Amino acid sequence: MTMIIDTMLILEGDMPVKDDIKRPLVGVIDDGTKTVRVVIYEAERSDELAAYQLDKTEVQPQEGWWEQDPLEIIDHIKICSEQAIAQLSELGYSKEDIVTLGITNQRETTIAWDKYTGEPLHPAIGWNDIRTDSTVDAILAKVPDRNKNYLKNISGLPISPYFSALKMRWLKDNVKAVRKASRDKRLLFGTVDSWIIWNLTGGPHGGIHITDVTNASRTLLMNLETLNWDPMLCRLFGIHRDCLPQIRSSSEVYGSVKDGSILDGIRISGILGNQQSALVGQNCMLAGQAKNTYRSGCFLLYNTGTRRVQSTHGLLTTVAYKLGPNSPAVYALEGSIAVAGGAMKFLRDNLKLIKDVAKDTEHIAGQVFSTGDVYFVPAFNGLYAPYWRKDARGIICGLTSFTTKNHIIRAALEAVCFQTRDILEAMNKDCGMPLSKLHVDGKMTSNDLLMQLQADLVGIPVLRAQSWDMSALGVAIVAGISAGVWSSEKWRQHATAADTFLPTTTDDDRDARYTKWKMAVQRSLGWATTKKSITMTGQAKRKYSTVSHQNSEISAEANSSAENFADSRKNSVVDYSTDESRKNSLAQLDDFKRGSFEYPDEGSRAYEELLKYSARKFSLFIPLQSQNPEQTILDDADYFMAKKECDYGMCQCCPVEKKVLTNWQSIEEIIENDPEIIFDSDDNPIIVEPVHSDSDRNRRVSVDKHPKPYEKVSNQS
Ligand SMILES: Nc1ncnc2c1ncn2[C@@H]1O[C@H](COP(=O)(O)OP(=O)(O)O)[C@@H](O)[C@H]1O
Numbered sequence: 001m002t003m004i005i006d007t008m009l010i011l012e013g014d015m016p017v018k019d020d021i022k023r024p025l026v027g028v029i030d031d032g033t034k035t036v037r038v039v040i041y042e043a044e045r046s047d048e049l050a051a052y053q054l055d056k057t058e059v060q061p062q063e064g065w066w067e068q069d070p071l072e073i074i075d076h077i078k079i080c081s082e083q084a085i086a087q088l089s090e091l092g093y094s095k096e097d098i099v100t101l102g103i104t105n106q107r108e109t110t111i112a113w114d115k116y117t118g119e120p121l122h123p124a125i126g127w128n129d130i131r132t133d134s135t136v137d138a139i140l141a142k143v144p145d146r147n148k149n150y151l152k153n154i155s156g157l158p159i160s161p162y163f164s165a166l167k168m169r170w171l172k173d174n175v176k177a178v179r180k181a182s183r184d185k186r187l188l189f190g191t192v193d194s195w196i197i198w199n200l201t202g203g204p205h206g207g208i209h210i211t212d213v214t215n216a217s218r219t220l221l222m223n224l225e226t227l228n229w230d231p232m233l234c235r236l237f238g239i240h241r242d243c244l245p246q247i248r249s250s251s252e253v254y255g256s257v258k259d260g261s262i263l264d265g266i267r268i269s270g271i272l273g274n275q276q277s278a279l280v281g282q283n284c285m286l287a288g289q290a291k292n293t294y295r296s297g298c299f300l301l302y303n304t305g306t307r308r309v310q311s312t313h314g315l316l317t318t319v320a321y322k323l324g325p326n327s328p329a330v331y332a333l334e335g336s337i338a339v340a341g342g343a344m345k346f347l348r349d350n351l352k353l354i355k356d357v358a359k360d361t362e363h364i365a366g367q368v369f370s371t372g373d374v375y376f377v378p379a380f381n382g383l384y385a386p387y388w389r390k391d392a393r394g395i396i397c398g399l400t401s402f403t404t405k406n407h408i409i410r411a412a413l414e415a416v417c418f419q420t421r422d423i424l425e426a427m428n429k430d431c432g433m434p435l436s437k438l439h440v441d442g443k444m445t446s447n448d449l450l451m452q453l454q455a456d457l458v459g460i461p462v463l464r465a466q467s468w469d470m471s472a473l474g475v476a477i478v479a480g481i482s483a484g485v486w487s488s489e490k491w492r493q494h495a496t497a498a499d500t501f502l503p504t505t506t507d508d509d510r511d512a513r514y515t516k517w518k519m520a521v522q523r524s525l526g527w528a529t530t531k532k533s534i535t536m537t538g539q540a541k542r543k544y545s546t547v548s549h550q551n552s553e554i555s556a557e558a559n560s561s562a563e564n565f566a567d568s569r570k571n572s573v574v575d576y577s578t579d580e581s582r583k584n585s586l587a588q589l590d591d592f593k594r595g596s597f598e599y600p601d602e603g604s605r606a607y608e609e610l611l612k613y614s615a616r617k618f619s620l621f622i623p624l625q626s627q628n629p630e631q632t633i634l635d636d637a638d639y640f641m642a643k644k645e646c647d648y649g650m651c652q653c654c655p656v657e658k659k660v661l662t663n664w665q666s667i668e669e670i671i672e673n674d675p676e677i678i679f680d681s682d683d684n685p686i687i688v689e690p691v692h693s694d695s696d697r698n699r700r701v702s703v704d705k706h707p708k709p710y711e712k713v714s715n716q717s
């Protein structure tokens, strides 16, 4: 084959460029949950010219906690950039051909750092981290009816551990260095896009502290209408605006790289959260178009144009993109699924059922024709949309003596498809119009079996994108548009799906299977009990009683005996590590008429032993106030679930208005009347409460009123 070379374009020593036309290049930094990638595109082209990626170190210091090293992200970016740029020379390009950079990133993951030293003050708290369970409860306690949707009208989001405001609050409450930096006015907060851009543009030496509307819309601090930090939300979560980045559009020139790295001098002109970026990459830029990205999690975004649709079925309202400072924001409804590909890694790493995620899931699950009625709900960190149940936990149900690992692996794949159907059902209800086809992307979509199952279980064609990585492409387009090298119109012609999977099932089959899935979901709800979160969050010393189901009254006399018993044991070292000693300790408790039990001092060996073994072995721990002499474990779970339904506004019994209404006046009141904990110069907590005069007590606080003066009430060391 003869290759025609355009000598005008080729410098001595260079290899020919693709199509013999040398185009400007657009670089993308894509920080995902598990990997950092640098991709380089030719402008107006969806093919990757060069790419390099590195895996990140996953740190799970406790159950449910997911941390990342912010400095590793920056180091990986440097290495990936060097490696990707090195590939360019073989293609007749050089670094100088990169005219601009776009940044796309895992959303919600939160970093706190010192603006003068650039040091991270804590590892990044991952989007899927649920350490903030108790922070959520504390915030819910402040809002009427503990309604998790109370802030949805302003922010588009429910109050959930998923979003950054909760992570920021946790950092301020739990990390001394963060509190100190806040007091010294050195604290900067940001999602990963902000951290990366601040570092690229100079860090402590003039780095710019910015984010874009898509990332900001995932913090629970941005007002969806003003597209700015909402003063009420900032006060409710106790986050000072000075710590937060400036919110910019998704497509404009923000500045240039000034970090001495290989990228130095290149301008940055696009930022998009990775799911919004995939929406653009999939060319779903008209209202009514939707895409689903299957990676560790799975995220279905439905473009609603410039209209902000308020979901009443558990979806989020989020900013899809804003293509320039003067362009209008385009919004989307989002269904977020916490665990999709993550379940495959669980099968590989935890259950050891497979060795290679990509090969084995498709091959092994394909050896059976169905799951044999097995359902797998991978609610490892609770369930996101449309349920928003942080108390859900993973289950595999329907096991029989015929079940094999093939059925379980197939059930894990189907779980991704059923969760997608959950989202589509909610979207149909919110938008009133069923989706006619589903555009898909993400690494998992290379699994043909999964794609066919998806079409079969949702009953609409599934259109797989040409490349799995639409997230990187999306931000390349918006960065290219603002740099004047990419026209979205021209690019649209390239945006065709590679494969289509058509449904092969009947409506009845599909619906019967889906009904069973919902039964499985029901069974996963309410599983995480208070006992569990105590173990996970390290909250200490609460009074619990071990409950025997035949046991009835706890008289005042019994209580006082139990207290004496508890007092006498509080500081003694108890060994709970053997069955015998646990049995003895329980027998002793029984001797004291199964009364209240005081936890030993936190940090003592007895305490550690108790946490270690009680979670697994003790019959049941529930708070004293909730005792019900008649109850069985199942009754207790039912009670717990019914209560949560109401708390979370998911029940049928509460009126709809109650679930979505946000009353500005009462938010103001909540903030005004909420005692706040601040810290003195020695880092001792001081509780301050608003000063109330008698005449204040019955008066509603008006919206535009300045905060009341605070009075120091007590010192707690
Ligand atoms: N062929 C496949 N079949 C099923 N699951 C897959 C396949 N390929 C990748 N996965 C899963 O998809 C996810 C891919 O995620 P990836 O895009 O690498 O990272 P991120 O965590 O940054 O989203 C992983 O959790 C992996 O288990």
Ligand SMILES: O=P(O)(O)OC[C@H](O)CO
Pocket: 031, 032, 033, 034, 105, 106, 107, 108, 127, 273, 274, 275, 295, 296, 297
């Ligand atoms: O990196 P991913 O694909 O896991 O994306 C995570 C999402 O942005 C979380 O909202």
